[in-house]
Amino acid sequence: MSSDSHVAEHGAEPAFRQHHFINAEQQFDTSKLGMWLFLATEILMFGGLFVGYGLMQSVYPEAWIAGHHHLDRIMGAINTVFLLCSSFTMVMAVHSASTNNKGKTIMNLLLTLGFAGGFLVIKYFEYAHKFHDGLLPGRFFSYHGGGPAEQAMFFGFYFCMTGLHGIHVLIGMILISWITLRTMKGEFSSAYYTPVDLVGLYWHLVDLIWIYLFPLLYLVN
């Protein structure tokens, strides 16, 4: 079915098909499978941090509660909204790409970039505040407001987890810029928009991780 529609549009051999695939649908499904496998590795990598965080929380619940009081719930909630909206615009971009709507694709990708940028700006202010108060990981922890000493470990996890997540946001922004450029050049159509779809999947995973980071870091009580 899908290969038939491609044949109709592009003649016998669509130019984007690689030689070792029988048809474009096989190539599309394979690319998505590969992306999901990559996402599984991402989940397990972040998962390692979640496991460490959870285990240490079970050992030092007081330190974790004291630590999370230094985090700004409002800023965290705004960032959650930003990422959810960016996920929405991303999926709309994929949708537009799959329906040959180039203008809307570009608009949605730029909106996604905007939300991602907003996320990083807020993150920057949060980090600056922590640096100012000396709420830093491990031996750099110099907060004088008291509380359990293990808060230093809490902030070790805080910076590891949000830092690694932030790097993923940054990588996502680079990828989104790249597919925006390719969309502008007109490289995608309803027959071939795999890169948009794959970057979308990646971006949703970044969102998915934040969905867990937000309650676990900001809302422990």
Add this chain to the structure above:
Amino acid sequence: MADTLATPKAHGHVEHHDVDYLHDGSLLSWLTTVDHKKLGVMYLWSVLFMFFLGGVFALLVRLELFAPGKQFMDAETYNKVFTLHGAIMVFLFIIPSIPAALGNFVLPIMLGAKDVAFPRLNLASFWIYVVGALIAVTAMVTGGVDTGWTFYTPYSTTTDGSVALMTFAAFVLGFSSILTGVNFIATVHKLRAPGMGWFRMPLFIWGMYSTAIIQVLATPVLAITLLLLIMERTFGVGVFDPKLGGDPVLFQHFFWFYSHPAVYIMILPGMAIISEVVPTMSQKTFFGYKATAFSSVAIAIVSFVVWGHHMFTSGQSQLAGAIFSFLTFLVGIPSAIKVFNWITTMYKGSISLQAPMLYALMFLILFGIGGLTGLFLGAMSVDIHLHDTYFVVAHFHYVMMGSTAIAFLAGLHYWWPKMFGRMYNESAARVSAVLVFIGFNTTFLPQFLLGSRGMPRRYYNYLPEFQFLHQVSTVGSWILALGFVIMAGYLFASLRKKMDAPANPWHGRSLEWQIPSPPITHNFHEVPVITTEPYDYYRPFEPSVKGHH
């Protein structure tokens, strides 16, 4: 991914259609090739070089242990040398050896595919491996690492040297391994030729598939473990530091969550090769195909829930220890299924004792010893006595070297004619195989005795009563080295000959034996259609590949 390798518009004959892959393109073009066969060959030379390097360090370790006290290096150098031996052999040789070198070459052909699913990722995987190896070498040259390949805290967070750089190298190498795993899973799922159902796949594919599952699911945890270790060293986060309220045992949980499954990343591909060599060289239908196929997947899954047996004496709770000890015995079931099926496959077969089969038989004996001593170590009460002794060293060398590396050699001798189009000298190969077998057992059997008498592993010095067994072991390492020198000799010599290998020297039935040796660039002229079961030696051969003669 889409812009490379775009097919020429017409289905016409491409000019390099009939050229074998070795002569297709300039020497320089190998560096950027996306052909799985060329990448497999490049991986092969890389891992063989690493095997040589790790082997030299092993010989140095054995030489230093020839007598108590200092022979020619001081204790600190000794620590660095055995760490180098372990880290090189594990991360740079064994883990990539079978999947990345032989698997890359054979897996797509066996499936009837023209390439792996993501050829460019495959190329990236190779270069990431090279970069990781270079970082590892840099770490060795600048300061060295004396932690052992396990990087246990708190020693690894306090010792000087290039621990951060070395762990970063392992991180990078892990990435290369993940990319291979992703590629293999996607290839097996999506690129099987028409008619190649899941239960028509050769068992080698099942082994590779199970390995890939572990690579994808376990390796990321290694990445995050090493990241936490680097954080610990730079920021003193304290997760693994008891002074700051952390838990060093937690590091071991993190480390072994990857590294125990990684042990099966090492052994499953070995078993996969034996499952190919045994039916072909016995010319007999595989006994218990499905049980063997599922046992590979079962080993992959069980491997994730047994890691705590490395930690019986580490301060882990006794309840956790008991659970892990119980689960560890489960691994014995699928492993035994495989061994019984290999033996039953050979029963009443017409066995030809050529080099690949010699290595396969060696594997059965050595894996038997390695696997069964593993049960001793998996029993918590016994392990308390044997933990961190030479018994453990002997056990894992029987599994890693005696099983995986020997299976790698079986595969190397089995597919060498296919890869390079040349036969090696069979008599020299047999002599070398016998020397390797004798040398290996002379080296490592005494270590079981040493361990059970209390000789601790990693020690630089030892009591005089251990000297005799240590000397036997060292002499064994020389016999082993002699075997490998002969092997290098006849393999290199074969490359200087003109191409003489027939398409199917062992009378195999899987697809790679139905195309010329060496294969053409795109593997097949036409997509093969599979209509027969694998290993159907009970009936006349019907090739699935058309268009080759």
Add this chain to the structure above:
Amino acid sequence: MSDHAHAHSSSARIYVVILAALLVLTGVTVGAAYVNFGSSSINLIIAVLIATVKATLVAMFFMHLRHDPPINAIIFVSSLIFLGLFLLFPLIDIGSRDKVVPYGLRVQAQPAAQKKAATPAAAAGGEHGAAPAAAGHAPAH
């Protein structure tokens, strides 16, 4: 791809609904954090449950798992199962360490610090500069 396209025609509206649901759930989870349900673990469980509902929505609709070949969902779910195993065993270990301290070696801990005594860290906490590994393991042996 024709069936994909068909799915897409009505999907734009579904995406809006999903976004609305996600935003509402975010509000709920923030609100729930201000309510005391009696114990911190209940609050945590509620927060994680809401997060899981949100994650499921994102995976099913935004990531198209609903329409994809099932293998993609299998990969996703199995990565979570293995993550669960990774959490489970160390949790068993850390949770059961104090129950098996041999008689006579139990650390005399203050009642308030009772919980901490379960971990190897507690003993070492007081004595800075002691050999970390040895001190850390003392209560467990």
